[in-house]
Amino acid sequence: MPDPKFMKPWHGVPREEINWNPTVIEDACIGCGTCVTGCSRLVYRFDYERKKSVVVDPLNCMVGCTTCANTCPTHAIRFPPLSTVFALEAKPEVRHAIEDDLIARHDQLAWSSQMPHPDRMVELRVDHIYRQTPDILVVRLAPVTSGECFCEFAPGQYVEVWIPGSPYLSRAYSIANTPRDDGSIELHIHQVEGGRLSDWAFKRMKEGDLVQVRGPLGHFTMRSPLDRPLLFVAGGTGFAPVKALIEQQLKLMPQREMQLFWGMRDMNDCYAVGLIVAWAHQHPNLHIMLAAERGLDAFRIPHVVMVVEGNVADALRQSPLPLAGHDAYVAGPPGMIPFVVDALQEVGITAEHVVIDSFGLE
Numbered sequence: 001m002p003d004p005k006f007m008k009p010w011h012g013v014p015r016e017e018i019n020w021n022p023t024v025i026e027d028a029c030i031g032c033g034t035c036v037t038g039c040s041r042l043v044y045r046f047d048y049e050r051k052k053s054v055v056v057d058p059l060n061c062m063v064g065c066t067t068c069a070n071t072c073p074t075h076a077i078r079f080p081p082l083s084t085v086f087a088l089e090a091k092p093e094v095r096h097a098i099e100d101d102l103i104a105r106h107d108q109l110a111w112s113s114q115m116p117h118p119d120r121m122v123e124l125r126v127d128h129i130y131r132q133t134p135d136i137l138v139v140r141l142a143p144v145t146s147g148e149c150f151c152e153f154a155p156g157q158y159v160e161v162w163i164p165g166s167p168y169l170s171r172a173y174s175i176a177n178t179p180r181d182d183g184s185i186e187l188h189i190h191q192v193e194g195g196r197l198s199d200w201a202f203k204r205m206k207e208g209d210l211v212q213v214r215g216p217l218g219h220f221t222m223r224s225p226l227d228r229p230l231l232f233v234a235g236g237t238g239f240a241p242v243k244a245l246i247e248q249q250l251k252l253m254p255q256r257e258m259q260l261f262w263g264m265r266d267m268n269d270c271y272a273v274g275l276i277v278a279w280a281h282q283h284p285n286l287h288i289m290l291a292a293e294r295g296l297d298a299f300r301i302p303h304v305v306m307v308v309e310g311n312v313a314d315a316l317r318q319s320p321l322p323l324a325g326h327d328a329y330v331a332g333p334p335g336m337i338p339f340v341v342d343a344l345q346e347v348g349i350t351a352e353h354v355v356i357d358s359f360g361l362e
Contacts, residue, residue, distance in 0.1 A: 125208065156245050
């Protein structure tokens, strides 16, 4: 029988609803007993007659733990894919349960040492709110006090934003512009079902609100040799840091050969059509392809921008222009990244030429 102390809900999800436990491949099991004696949760028992490990209490298994499989000398233990756990973590109610637990156990879990940070905390004012689509806000944050701003940062970096007056943890958003003289920054906020910050932003945020912001953070920045062509791949609001990187290049090296692939579920989610069409008209060396799984007839896109049906990984494989020899900068949701990396390898771009910014969960 499962041990009740191991049957507690996992971040609010009943343990019996989670498909996570080992399976022993008997033909490969040599009966060494490492998994049986090494598991403190008594998931296994040992069949002394047959010299085989047996999974007896699978619900005792800690969600996400694969220690027994990692230490099995014959690889005789299998687990469900980690995507099973990632899918749970993507649910707002799970994220909120984790966040609430961190807040409730602050005194127990807080690290007492202070580590110096290269970033800074500033108060910014919500200067303007653009409702680009029903699910996308473009928000401009401006300094409250002259000089108290993010006047110096590398395009591609991000900031952390706190909901005013709430106990919740910060949320990370990429800065979608190059540094400006007025110190303002632009954020792209996607409405996440059940998301705490996005719920505040879409329902209660107003111009003039003051927010605490920390940054700049992150290393999704330009690092390519000047003579190397660039490939930018964005999924959804992963366009934000890519936009900043492209703006940087158009200012510093407008003649540089570049390609942009931007993928979205629905063409109606393409919230910067005017900008990318202007880029394509003004910079013939910047080739742009949009990929949408549906809604391609939502509006007419000038022929200077290519449009394909499907996801962004499909678009990379269908590219009419060669992609080998480019440095790739990829930004988007975690579920998109493996498929894009596979597609890049297929078109001749190896891992050492790929820089990834996989934004987190709301």
